Amino acid sequence: MELYLIFPELVLLLCALLVIFSDLLGARKEALAGLAVLGLLIAARLAMELVGPDKGGVAFAGAIVVDDFALIFKFLFLVSTLLVVLASVEYVERFEGVAGEYYAVLLLACVGMMLMASAQEFITLYLSLELTGISLYTLTGLLRDARSSEAGIKFLLLGAVSSAVLLYGIAVLFGLTGTTSLPQMAPAVASGFQENRLPLLLATALLMAGLGFKLATVPFQMWVPDVYEGAPTPVTAFLSVASKSAGFVVVLRVFHTALGRDPLAADWAAIFAGLSLASMTLGNVVAIQQGNIKRMMGYSSIAQAGYLLVGLAVVPQSGVSGVLFFLVSYTVTNLGAFIAIIALSDKLNSDRISDYAGVWQRAPFLASGLALCLLSLTGVPPTAGFFAKLFIFNVAVQQNLLWLVVAGVLNSVVSAYFYVGVIREMFLGAPVDRTPVAVAAPVALALFLAVAGTFILGVFPGPAMSVASAAAGSLVP
């Protein structure tokens, strides 16, 4: 049996059920969090077993593949979930009795994403996508106040529409090629439609639209600001990193495995270049006007998706490694920023940027951590964000996409204004009251890990880049 290939997912599933049962039996919230952390750690340990040559493989008649590319994402999801669990230990007080469900559904979302990383067959892919999606809709509405519920409903409706569009695309592709398996689709796509690419382009466009929703790129970004603002902050953090990475894993897998040959590849690469430009520009320009930090981070995540798409605008392997390294950097950076925001918003009871005035005097650790992560999002060295941009823009220059790189760096300049705007508020503003902001130990640990990751990737990015390149090699030989 190849069951061992999905042991990490099975363990997490089991853990999610255990959390729910322990909650029923009246376990304390801290114990539930501890259980979730334990499950995640065991899953990570089991996933470690799959790392290395001849360790991975294909399971369930080609529906599931475990390669370096899938594994890098699985670790990314595990780490994201782990940090979000640690960061929410205080926040769960607001969930009034559904803390157990919160942890369990979070784990389920993680399972879905890990399966998305491994799926190389459309039915499996769609199912894991829906598992993730439904978990995320639930999490978004978990606060059960007006904003949170509105965000949950909005997310659900738009998510359902995007899933439908995606299904259309899958159906068209199935009709054209007679298979739902990505690797088997590839030769049919490459050989069968040399004369008339139109049906294929239609399918590609439908896939792009359906998956663009998960990536939160322009023009499928409309849900982002409201959902980011209304969702519980730890869920927003999770959406901004894990959900985005999950979108990218599917896009990369589908487009490179099934649709990855010219001339079709050149077509979608050109479209992604356009989407990239639109996303980074719209995200950054609109983020400037935001007064709510969660909305600002929402637009920021749209802009970051734009930078990421630069890696899809170039077809070869180097583009994939660019996206992978960028995602790793973005995940630790954005999580770091959000963990600080979770801790602060919990104590300040506000998400307004103007209420961050003088936070540096009240919580120097949170403020400096947030500042470093914001600089990393801007792309200022020595942080992860700098090398992420250097790496991905370098790939684009090598492919003669200089115009896109110029657009990217100019966008970074625009983004400096609002990222530094938050830093300005924290360091220059006068605090309304001077009581120090206490941080719970798990939250502090999560922030420390994320900030350390951001800094280490900014000083010694070499090993992570090599891993990203190797993983890209397993997807695009």
Place this chain on the structure above:
Amino acid sequence: MTGLPWLSVLVFLPVAGALLLALLPAQRPLLVKQAAAVITLLDLLLAGMLWTAFDASSTAIQFVHQAPWVPPLKITYYLGVDGLSLPLVLLTALLGFLAVLVSWNINHRVKLYFALLLVLQTGVLGVFTALDFVLFFLFWEVELLPMYLLIAIWGSPPPLGRREYSAMKFLIYTILGSAFMLVGLLALYFSTGTFNLVDMARADLRNTAVPATLIFWLIFFAFAVKLPVFPFHTWLPDAHTDAPTAVSVILAGVLLKMGGYGMLRICVSLFPQVAYTWAPTLALLAVVNVLYGALVTLRQGDLKRLIAYSSVSHMGYVLLGIAALGEVGLTGAVLQMVTHGTITGLLFALVGLVYDKTHTRQIPELGGLAHRMPFIATVFMIAGLASLGLPTMSGFASEFLVFVGTFPVFGWYTLLGASGIVLTAGYILWMLERSFFRGPLARFDHVGDATLLERVPLVVLVATIMIVGLWPRAVTDVIRAGLQPILSRLG
């Protein structure tokens, strides 16, 4: 000078010091200041040791510290100095130490202030010693945030100044410049397959995938913003006016030099052909800088703004010397960077003292200060005369070299540029007369002269100005050695 990688120690000592400061108790500001002074003094001594150990007869890069850093992108950790960078390294270390002394009366958030000052110093020293383009870029950007915070937190508060506006303006201008540098850097890597600046300078860049002229101007833009070159200079007067004294000293003294140094180290070294083709344009920009800067300076009523605009004018001479692309002109340009660093650093320190004592920087409100502060007035006069290029002072040596070097190449431009000296004499002398040499004013009766501690930086800088003025070869011999590789490529 073997054993430790001294250059790395020099560069990273300040940032290590900043971490040390963070551990000191906030209730003991004096201890923080003393620690900062000791660290920067050690750094200065180290720079002095490197200066004496430097072999000026060799054109090679010395005190090299090289190690692989990011192998997938072939980025190396590569520090080294040659005659081009060594004078600027020494200047940075000197002004870094003096800036700490100048800041002795800072009493607001002392730890953060001195820590940022030290981080800033690491950034600038790194720029002058990095020989890998990515490392260079990294240090170039490290300077951003400390500078932003230093201006925004300790600058002139409203309604006197607009510190937050000025700080943000500085930040956005610099980031815009470095954004273009980043594109140029990647285009260069695409063409040469290396980030090593020494290898790049040896590579044939005439037929690059991205046109060499485009790369040249992309990178030049970043340095032009920093130098600053008209019309990208508008951040400078604002930043200077609103910066605290010591930060003005560092900004004028060394940060602007990063621009001139970058032009030489990267634009001219890598693209001699492009530089040669566009030299007349560069010279025109330089002359506009000199004259526009000087004319605007004439009508400034704020002492600090006046010195700031005079910097715009004087940095024009650096660009003029570079545009000549000959040994004498380039030597003059580098020497001008060093002398301007000391002279303008001194002027800003003096303006800071005058403001501390009189609480105004408006020239019309001053007057007759020489009666109350003879020492400051004397030093101010010396600095002013050095700034207008009086022989025996360092300003004369460098500007003279620039003119001698550029006259054979661009006759008229040189004459126009040299007429800037007349304007300089005008605004300097007029400013001195209005501020110091009129009848004593009753409202300044209780104003005192510089204290002993305040005199130290002044005396050191005056001594430097005199030594370089009387014996410029002490510096020019080193500079010449550093220029040889560039000159051989210019042919």
